[in-house]
Amino acid sequence: MTxxxxxxxxxxxxxxxxxxxxxxxxxxxxxxxxxxVLMISKVMALLGxxxxxxxxxxxVHGMAKRGGIVFSHVRFGKEVWSPTIAKGDADAxxxxxxxxxxxWLDHLKPDTGVFIADTRRIVPPFACRSRKHGATTNxxxxxxxxxxxxxxxxxxxxxxxxxxxxxxxxxxxxVLLGTLSVSLGDPAAEWLAVIEELVPKRTxxxxxxAFEAGRAWAEAARADPELRFDKTIAWRPASRPHADVSFxxxxxxxxCKGCDICVKLCPERCLAMSREQVATVKHPEACTGCHVCExxxxxxxxxxxxxxxESATA
Amino acid sequence: MNEIARVSDFDVKDYLRLNLMxxxxxxxxxxxxxxxxxxxxxxxxxxxxxxxxxxCGIGCSGRTGAYIDANTFHxxxxxxxxxxxxxxxxxxxxxxxxxxxDGDCLAIGGNxxxxxxxxxxxxxxxxxxNEIYGMTGGQVSPTTSATRVTSTTPAGNTEPTxxxxxxxxxxxxxxxxxxxxxxxxxxxxxxxxxxxxxxFSFVEVMSDxxxxxxxxxxxxxxxxxxxxxxxxxxxxxxxxxxxxPFRPNRMATGILxxxxxxxxxxxxxxxxxxxxAGTEG
Numbered sequence: 001m002t003x004x005x006x007x008x009x010x011x012x013x014x015x016x017x018x019x020x021x022x023x024x025x026x027x028x029x030x031x032x033x034x035x036x037v038l039m040i041s042k043v044m045a046l047l048g049x050x051x052x053x054x055x056x057x058x059x060v061h062g063m064a065k066r067g068g069i070v071f072s073h074v075r076f077g078k079e080v081w082s083p084t085i086a087k088g089d090a091d092a093x094x095x096x097x098x099x100x101x102x103x104w105l106d107h108l109k110p111d112t113g114v115f116i117a118d119t120r121r122i123v124p125p126f127a128c129r130s131r132k133h134g135a136t137t138n139x140x141x142x143x144x145x146x147x148x149x150x151x152x153x154x155x156x157x158x159x160x161x162x163x164x165x166x167x168x169x170x171x172x173x174x175v176l177l178g179t180l181s182v183s184l185g186d187p188a189a190e191w192l193a194v195i196e197e198l199v200p201k202r203t204x205x206x207x208x209x210a211f212e213a214g215r216a217w218a219e220a221a222r223a224d225p226e227l228r229f230d231k232t233i234a235w236r237p238a239s240r241p242h243a244d245v246s247f248x249x250x251x252x253x254x255x256c257k258g259c260d261i262c263v264k265l266c267p268e269r270c271l272a273m274s275r276e277q278v279a280t281v282k283h284p285e286a287c288t289g290c291h292v293c294e295x296x297x298x299x300x301x302x303x304x305x306x307x308x309x310e311s312a313t314a
Numbered sequence: 315m316n317e318i319a320r321v322s323d324f325d326v327k328d329y330l331r332l333n334l335m336x337x338x339x340x341x342x343x344x345x346x347x348x349x350x351x352x353x354x355x356x357x358x359x360x361x362x363x364x365x366x367x368x369x370c371g372i373g374c375s376g377r378t379g380a381y382i383d384a385n386t387f388h389x390x391x392x393x394x395x396x397x398x399x400x401x402x403x404x405x406x407x408x409x410x411x412x413x414x415x416d417g418d419c420l421a422i423g424g425n426x427x428x429x430x431x432x433x434x435x436x437x438x439x440x441x442x443x444n445e446i447y448g449m450t451g452g453q454v455s456p457t458t459s460a461t462r463v464t465s466t467t468p469a470g471n472t473e474p475t476x477x478x479x480x481x482x483x484x485x486x487x488x489x490x491x492x493x494x495x496x497x498x499x500x501x502x503x504x505x506x507x508x509x510x511x512x513x514f515s516f517v518e519v520m521s522d523x524x525x526x527x528x529x530x531x532x533x534x535x536x537x538x539x540x541x542x543x544x545x546x547x548x549x550x551x552x553x554x555x556x557x558x559p560f561r562p563n564r565m566a567t568g569i570l571x572x573x574x575x576x577x578x579x580x581x582x583x584x585x586x587x588x589x590x591a592g593t594e595g
Contacts, residue, residue: 254336255335255336257336257340257341258341259341259342259343259524259535259536260535260536260537261342261536261537261540263537264537264538264541265537265540265541295347295350295351295498296347296495296496296498296540297346297347297350298342298343298344298345298346298347298350298536299336299337299339299341299346300326300327300330300335300346300350301336303325
């Protein structure tokens, strides 16, 4: 049993803690569409195959256009049957997006699981409570420090920024692969060979750099637990500058013919028909300035004016 | 911030003949939205109104041009493209936009359409397709969908329809596009691309006739009609819209064809300059 396990040399401490070394290794990769979840799982699968192990991989994808949930299960070992990972059974959870990582935390092995997450937020549309400017969202409030403190072996890094600094934001997934490689303890050359085989030729150089950056980060973090989560760059301010924006909807009653298009198409239900069959602004404060009423008024009776006042801090 | 500023920078009233407003069109008519999108595109392109000529035919669509504060020309039924051809050849410095309807363009003016497409003169043709002859009392038009009730087809239309975009493409138009009025900003972008295109641009605007067509066919009020446009369209552009004998319920929108072909006005002027040089020398 112990001999079989040498095929994938693990980190010494983790191997010692593993009660059943012949069991398959379970790696879960999560993120949102377009981040490279499947690229990581391909690397993991090929790596497993190179080591003469059985590999099973299953995924949910296809929401890439919408930034929807994407996850992938990779299992490899001497013998693997099920292609999916049960709750509390993952040896490693790689999250390419912070909130997605939190969503799948319960799949991690409670006492030995490795959690590696990118702290960059990608706020999904359904986390938005209101379309108003500057509105608060339902996005996860936990800080990287809180989460990492709760997990046996947790790392939270701003891989997206690291990749950006290297020159291509798309290499963020390779940064995380570098971090993972330290945790799993395989020789870096083996990983790099696999990555270079899978990525397009012209991106080999940037992917190699990203992998090494991720590795360097993880090695520093292992040495000093204080470095296991990024404190300063995790929560970025929204890219849109803060401004006080208000909208003013004006309806010209002389031109309105009461066709009802604006009343029925306003997403915020700001408008109403008067008894004289003329559109009126009923809830001016609810207007988000989407301009739909203005664009679709066939009689040019509506105009939406935006009043912008840059706030003092901006 | 920039996009907000850009949106509010356009005021349609700057481009209208305010003494003629409100316009004569029925409540909820899609032609108003199409007209606004055209003016929006003109505004974004920064076209001088003294250099803009709008040529219209007869019908509801033909009346829309009258409200534009630019050089407008109300011509005979089906012939706006013929007038526009003469205008553009004589005054190549003008931006010539033709507003025509489905009946005006495909039935009465069908012959002018195919030959205008064939010549590929730098004209932008907006065909406002509301599937009916609205102004003359709601007769069936070449684009009226199957089974629709009109004043000349009280038991439902049995004639197959034209796919105007395919017709224009086959006839040689070098830019062909289609958009619904529901997507006003997309329509504006399409019209903008059409005006910018060097050559004959044909844009089919899917508009709603609520009073004469929608009501008779129980398609709902203006808001319901405009909402149903979105479920009818396939925003595929050059993609894979299914081939259907009767047009709507799945229509491709966006830029449907774009070809590099010599613009006729330039070819004509070059040839005439050559001939003139030949006779003088």
